[in-house]
Amino acid sequence: MREIGAEELRHIARGAAILGTGGGDPYIGRLVAEQAVLECGPVLVAELREVPDDALVAGIGMIGAPTVMIEKLPAGEEAVTAFLMLQRELGRPITHVLPIEVGGMNSLAPFSVAASLGLPVLDADCMGRAFPMVQMVVCTLDGVLAKPLVVADEKGNAIVVDVSDNHWAERLARSATIRMGCTALLSSFPMSGRQARDITIPGTLTLASRLGRLVEEARRERVEPCQAIASFLGGRVLFAGKVVDVMRARDPRFAKGEARLEGDGTSCLLAFQNEHLVASRDGEIVASVPDLICVLDAEGEPVPAERLRYGQRVTVVGAPCHPRWRTPEGLALVGPSAFGYSHEYVPIGV
Amino acid sequence: MREIGAEELRHIARGAAILGTGGGDPYIGRLVAEQAVLECGPVLVAELREVPDDALVAGIGMIGAPTVMIEKLPAGEEAVTAFLMLQRELGRPITHVLPIEVGGMNSLAPFSVAASLGLPVLDADCMGRAFPMVQMVVCTLDGVLAKPLVVADEKGNAIVVDVSDNHWAERLARSATIRMGCTALLSSFPMSGRQARDITIPGTLTLASRLGRLVEEARRERVEPCQAIASFLGGRVLFAGKVVDVMRARDPRFAKGEARLEGDGTSCLLAFQNEHLVASRDGEIVASVPDLICVLDAEGEPVPAERLRYGQRVTVVGAPCHPRWRTPEGLALVGPSAFGYSHEYVPIGV
Numbered sequence: 001m002r003e004i005g006a007e008e009l010r011h012i013a014r015g016a017a018i019l020g021t022g023g024g025d026p027y028i029g030r031l032v033a034e035q036a037v038l039e040c041g042p043v044l045v046a047e048l049r050e051v052p053d054d055a056l057v058a059g060i061g062m063i064g065a066p067t068v069m070i071e072k073l074p075a076g077e078e079a080v081t082a083f084l085m086l087q088r089e090l091g092r093p094i095t096h097v098l099p100i101e102v103g104g105m106n107s108l109a110p111f112s113v114a115a116s117l118g119l120p121v122l123d124a125d126c127m128g129r130a131f132p133m134v135q136m137v138v139c140t141l142d143g144v145l146a147k148p149l150v151v152a153d154e155k156g157n158a159i160v161v162d163v164s165d166n167h168w169a170e171r172l173a174r175s176a177t178i179r180m181g182c183t184a185l186l187s188s189f190p191m192s193g194r195q196a197r198d199i200t201i202p203g204t205l206t207l208a209s210r211l212g213r214l215v216e217e218a219r220r221e222r223v224e225p226c227q228a229i230a231s232f233l234g235g236r237v238l239f240a241g242k243v244v245d246v247m248r249a250r251d252p253r254f255a256k257g258e259a260r261l262e263g264d265g266t267s268c269l270l271a272f273q274n275e276h277l278v279a280s281r282d283g284e285i286v287a288s289v290p291d292l293i294c295v296l297d298a299e300g301e302p303v304p305a306e307r308l309r310y311g312q313r314v315t316v317v318g319a320p321c322h323p324r325w326r327t328p329e330g331l332a333l334v335g336p337s338a339f340g341y342s343h344e345y346v347p348i349g350v
Numbered sequence: 351m352r353e354i355g356a357e358e359l360r361h362i363a364r365g366a367a368i369l370g371t372g373g374g375d376p377y378i379g380r381l382v383a384e385q386a387v388l389e390c391g392p393v394l395v396a397e398l399r400e401v402p403d404d405a406l407v408a409g410i411g412m413i414g415a416p417t418v419m420i421e422k423l424p425a426g427e428e429a430v431t432a433f434l435m436l437q438r439e440l441g442r443p444i445t446h447v448l449p450i451e452v453g454g455m456n457s458l459a460p461f462s463v464a465a466s467l468g469l470p471v472l473d474a475d476c477m478g479r480a481f482p483m484v485q486m487v488v489c490t491l492d493g494v495l496a497k498p499l500v501v502a503d504e505k506g507n508a509i510v511v512d513v514s515d516n517h518w519a520e521r522l523a524r525s526a527t528i529r530m531g532c533t534a535l536l537s538s539f540p541m542s543g544r545q546a547r548d549i550t551i552p553g554t555l556t557l558a559s560r561l562g563r564l565v566e567e568a569r570r571e572r573v574e575p576c577q578a579i580a581s582f583l584g585g586r587v588l589f590a591g592k593v594v595d596v597m598r599a600r601d602p603r604f605a606k607g608e609a610r611l612e613g614d615g616t617s618c619l620l621a622f623q624n625e626h627l628v629a630s631r632d633g634e635i636v637a638s639v640p641d642l643i644c645v646l647d648a649e650g651e652p653v654p655a656e657r658l659r660y661g662q663r664v665t666v667v668g669a670p671c672h673p674r675w676r677t678p679e680g681l682a683l684v685g686p687s688a689f690g691y692s693h694e695y696v697p698i699g700v
Binding site: 161179 | 435505508511529
């Protein structure tokens with residue numbers, strides 16, 4: 001186990017927001033986590049191999065539309081509330097905090113819980129990136145249920161969803177989240193240490209931390225940061241240009257919409273649902289879920305989908321997803337068809 | 351305590367559907383309860399004075415749009431599931447089953463749970479009639495919370511709502527219910543025997559039973575049944591005529607709409623939201639929530655709001671509600687303004 005303090009949290013926030021492909025603001029996530037570390041001291045991060053078989057691991061993350069979070073900030077307490085309610089339902093102490101996904105907010109919320117309760121965070125997650133829906137986790141592929149699942153809001157409201165199907169968990173968690181004001185904290189996916197080792201995607205906090213640090217190093221060494229990020233992730237720069245239009249759907253569930261970019265005589269269309277789902281260049285798909293589509297500014301800072309606006313200069317990087325998502329079962333769960341698209345998935349970087 | 355068998359269930363179903371003022375079908379409720387009694391034997395009904403101070407009482411009832419229940423019948427199991435999940439949350443055995451409201455379905459669902467689990471049903475309820483929303487119970491006036499509250503569906507899905515405000519309990523229970531297919535079973539309002547005695551409305555099962563029996567007696571003795579019902583309830587016949595139009599709103603939460611009746615050269619408009627809320631005669635309000643507006647056929651059988659249809663001949667009876675609803679706090683919770691109306695409440699039968 002190693003200790004993580006305020007400086008590394010900053011790296012993780014940036015790196016996780018890049019891997020989070022547009023879903024969630026690293027700034028808010030960092031503030032909440034830093035505050036918790038400031039109040040309760042540094043947090044220990046455990047590698048999967050350090051977790052005992054009989055540990056009780058449980059996930060934590062945000063649910064909802066990040067657009068709303070720009071004005072409706074989390075109070076900080078709701079993550080702990082959700083986690084403790086899950087623990088009460090399980091009837092025994094949870095020993096390790098698991099980030100459900102990698103993301104600007106969602107890699108940091110676990111630190112806030114871990115700092116408050118004095119627990120270690122696992123260096124792993126359930127997606128290897130971010131996805132907008134509860135069932136879109138490797139747990140679903142391996143039969144680990146979001147049961148029970150707790151959703152808590154900043155007003156002190158909470159619900160426990162008790163269903164034996166992760167798609168149903170999504171439906172019921174989502175409708176409660178909308179009622180709570182479109183964002184809330186979620187805790188679920190209880191599993192043993194052994195299951196966590198067998199199922200979750202290892203090392204993603206360390207990956208986020210290295211990626212976040214890389215951006216600073218690139219700037220210092222006058223290397224083009226977006227190029228450095230693409231190389232680090234085994235991907236490539238897909239497009240560089242200016243945002244000329246952003247269309248946002250009025251949807252209480254997600255930050256949904258499309259952004260049009262122009263540059264170098266060509267145009268790029270980005271479709272997002274919290275995360276970026278599909279990038280097309282002059283009408284041709286150049287990257288698609290489950291691969292990563294990362295939108296960055298010239299400094300290599302991740303631009304959340306909910307912050308895209310007219311006139312921004314951005315670079316779009318595509319990078320390969322975790323191999324589990326490229327299997328037929330993985331693609332059925334998080335591939336283009338899972339988001340209503342009819343196109344075939346063409347892996348990036350192959 | 352006295353035993354209630356299949357015959358009295360039939361009386362209760364009819365009487366409760368009359369007191370339920372349009373919300374819920376007595377036929378389905380009776381079938382489910384009769385089946386449970388057939389399988390598990392007769393149910394004991396306890397009067398409030400027979401309940402020990404330290405008893406643990408909990409309510410059970412349907413939630414949702416009765417319109418949907420015409421085609422989506424309850425499976426029967428979900429009421430027991432909801433009740434047992436509540437018991438698990440409370441951490442000790444529930445001793446008495448409390449009908450949350452009086453209604454064609456909702457006075458019977460408790461019998462199905464009670465028969466399955468071998469528990470007595472309390473001769474009481476939390477409304478003295480039926481209302482469409484969770485917070486519309488005398489419990490709210492006395493600070494008894496719907497906490498925790500369980501909603502379970504016929505597919506085996508369930509959620510626990512854990513909030514400290516009955517309006518919030520309604521919001522979160524409602525959104526889950528919609529996701530579950532617009533009807534579900536609800537269990538909540540845990541209280542001690544002493545609280546139940548102090549707070550709930552006593553004798554409403556017996557009242558429903560007597561009212562249901564009265565209709566049969568009136569027919570046998572060739573007394574006009576609707577007139578007999580009105581006298582029994584201390585109310586009066588407001589209108590008799592034919593349904594000439596039914597407008598139903600497309601609302602996933604409730605059976606909402608208006609029915610227009612004509613007869614004797616005058617017309618009557620009924621506005622309903624599961625239950626009948628307001629009756630107007632030639633544009634003038636003649637009865638309004640929280641008073642009871644009961645729609646009956648010529649035989650004195652209650653006509654649920656979701657079964658109103660063109661050409662039906664019906665009689666509308668108005669009757670006074672329980673005195674608690676006529677206090678300023680009662681009217682704020684369930685009076686005209688609670689349903690978005692601006693008219694003043696004029697008590698019936700005064």
